[in-house]
Amino acid sequence: MTASNTLPVFSLHEGSLPLLISIPHLGTRIPDDIAATMTPVAQRTDDCDWHLDRLYACARRLGAAMLTPSYARYVIDLNRPPDGANLYPGQDTTGLLPVDTFDKEPLYRDGQLPDEAEMARRRDIYWKPYHQALSEHLAALKAKHGKVLLWEAHSIRSHVPRFFEGRLPDFNFGTANGASAVAGLAEALAAVVERHGAYTTIANGRFKGGYITRQYGQPAEGVHAVQLELTQITYMEEQMPYAYDETRAAQVEPLLDELVKTALERVRAA
Structure with a gap:
């Protein structure tokens, strides 16, 4: 599927495992017609989940499928409900069509x-084609393997006062309080991080999983979804130009590999 300027709306890399990694906030492009209505700050795409396709290359080599968008969350947030409803009632958040940055700078x-x-x-x-691809590929993987794991890959700056006080734990696992995956999955993944000893972690804390995790995670039907919100300081520079940090990333990649394998094992045993 392509947008009006012919750039594909999404890319899908197919794999061999019952595992789909979705990275809905990876995109950085803003179409010219939309950019013309926006402020210069929008062009920085500060709130992108930078470099996650590179960080998760290890999982793709293992045989994971990977779904990624071309366009920035400032165009439309693929991890929000189509009606724009707030997933965290009573808490500040950005909407389906964000109007400001995480630092409350106006986008328009x-x-x-x-x-x-x-x-x-x-x-x-932009929204419907991504979700159609997500739904169809999950169905195909389930038909082939019987069960499937949807891994929602996200990242965020370690300090965003708008959403949380102080520094966010490094590994934030969300399964909609256990509703989107096999029982105890988020807690088991947090335990892996704790054993590693180098990072902080929490299960179903500030980030419990966004729309995709909650919508597609149907464990009773064999589809298990978990979201990982990873602090960007663990693998990159959190300020412009948002450079990938090879040294930091090299420490995170083996842990991500272990986490994905652990999740797959628990899903297969469910």
Whole structure:
């Protein structure tokens, strides 16, 4: 599926395992027509989940499928419900069509905020194709293997006062309080991190899993979903130009490999 400027909306790398890694906030592109309504700060795409396709290359080599978008979450947030409902009632969050950055800098020029018609247009062009691909590939993997693990890969700056106080734990596992995956999966993954000893971790804390985890995780039907919100300081520089840190990443990659394998084992045994 392509957008109006012919760039593919998403890329799908197919694998051999019952594992799909979705990275819905990896994209950095903003179409020219949308960019024309936005402030210069939008072009920095500060709130991108930088470099996660590179960090998860180990899982892809193991045989994981990987689904990634081309366009930035500033165009539309693929991990939000199509109606834009707040997944964390009572807490501050950004919406389906974000209007400001995590630091509350405005993304749109005065008088240029997208209206309902524009929201519907972007849903059709960007949101629906990604979710159709996600749904269809999960179904194909389930038909082939009987069970499937959806790993929602996310990252965020270690300090974002808008959303949480102080420094966020490094590895934040979410399974919608246990509803989206086999019982105890988030806790088992957190235990792996704790044994490693180099990073902090929590299960179903501030980040319990976004729309994709909650929508597609149906363990009774053989589809298990877990979200990992990883602090960016563990593998990259958190300030512009948001450079990948080879030394830090080399410490994280083997742990990610162990975590993915642990999750797959628990799903297969469920």
